[in-house]
Amino acid sequence: MPLTTNRPRLLVLVGPTAVGKTKLSLEIAKTFDCEIISGDSMQVYRMMDIGTAKIPEREREGIAHHMIDIHDPDDAFSVAEFQARCGALIEEIGARGKLPFIVGGTGLYVESVCYGFEFTEGGSDEAFRQRQADYAARFGADALHAKLRETDPASAQRLHPNDQRRIIRALEVYHLTGRTLSEQLAAQSKQSPYDLCIIGLTMDRQMLYKRIEQRVDEMMEQGLVEEVRRLLARGYGSDLVSMQGLGYKEIVLYLQGKAELAEAVELLKRNTRRFAKRQLSWFRHMNDIHWVDMTQVENFSAPLSTIRDIIAGKFQLNLEYTSEQPN
Template sequence: MKKILVIVGPTAVGKTDISIDVAKALDTEIISCDSVQIYKRLDIGSAKPTIDEMQGVKHHLIDFVEPDQNYSVSEYRQDAQAVISKLHAQGKIPVITGGTGLYVNALLYEMHFGENASDETYRQSLESKAELEGNNAVHDLLKQVDLQASEKIHPNNIRRVIRALEINKVTGKNVGDFTLDPVRTKAYEVVLIGLTRERSKLYDRINRRVDLMLEAGLIEEVEKLKKSGLDDSFQSMQGIGYKEVLAYLNGLYDLDAMISLLKQNSRRYAKRQMTWFKRYEEIQWIDLETFSSKEAVVKTILSTI
């Protein structure tokens, strides 16, 4: 069976740098798995790799959606699978890398989007809420409309939680006996690698990244987006880094408070990402702090294929 290599991990752990070296070693291409890097003009806050950083490795599914447009998980799945098929036809192993858990799920599971009861806009809003506020925030919504379902579905099973809410909204009925359990994909073999670091060191990297983003012009980037008519009602502007700076520009925080909040939200997001990825039983964890060089990390990843 043809393979895909999926490299995940929390924000700022070092996925981009390592995945590029892995892709070079495999003579293949990278498919981004990041729900903010998809947007054009959202460069600094999304930590989108520059042309120089890509080192000649072709990247797919970054910088291709206008920031005033919505883009759903189902669209991501369709677009990513098209690239996967193309690379497999060329005899290459696609390298998928990023930190958006719902995008990872879309490639690992046969998720039946658009069946019968479907409300794409509502589902997108729930996906964004889960991404930004955590699974419990969405699970609390389910408690309000379908208590029985909320007692059966764990908050971390966010796909089922969102599907139950969608069914309730569209049909006005509780999820009842609907079958919502996901089925693992048989389209390809998945090699799943998780990158991690000791928490205090990861948090230091996150704080440093925020400082570097601000030095690189994050506030100016958001100012331009705001002047183009974008506000926090747009999906693109709900990403961490963009919503905090936008609130600062709107006078809700002073500069120091905004920076502190941005770092705090980034750290909390990293914690939620780790919780999400730990659910995958087959994930092979690599603690980057235990390696003496990046080359050793790359060699270890290549040995798993």
């Protein structure tokens, strides 16, 4: 496949949860001979399959998937590690003559790779972190989130009140540098080190919410409660960052007797809808995205054909020579 520049090619597919990224990604990967890199910050964790909507091995159709099942749930994982690993993978995949293809919905993680963000966060202050954790333990997650909202409203809008680790880090960045995390992100270069093609999927909001609710119901049928129960039994506590992820913190409440099952499920649906809204807001502020509407989901071939044309045009490819022809 010819290069349009001397920079490595990188294909990216983003969009909110439940919009249809997984199914499309497989078809795109077959057409353009891709290897897929998960752009989801939760799919890195082993044993967390149902709640993260991880694609099973048997459904990957022989396409290589990376950045899945690389950490135990109690391991630390950061955007800086994600960026570094993806950089190495992109180089390795390109050297094999394949097209690197990031698929996912964690906005900061994906954008950090696309534009080579520099993470100079000013070190750390363990005593400050502990004071904030103690404050949250005494006054609650919402009170800690309110502190961030006063200091850095943009980061507070992006972070869920239960995401204590990232809230504390955002407060720590301001404490150490005098500049908010959102200011530092806004100052990052938007020049990509890659020959970049980003596809964004969108959908009618009410239809997306309906699909989210259906996905949650499917997760429950697949055994989400048992998955969370097994994790707790293995000693992975509810205070871990991984266990604060969508689908896990809500079911933990049920298993700890703090909510009825129906309440936990409704809370999960509500939180997922809010998460999808934040995802769309993040992606709307990214540059260079070719948006494709997935509202007519029953007519799958139409958006797929549009996406194939966008990719072929961007990378100057002739679909006659790709591994699969459009329908």
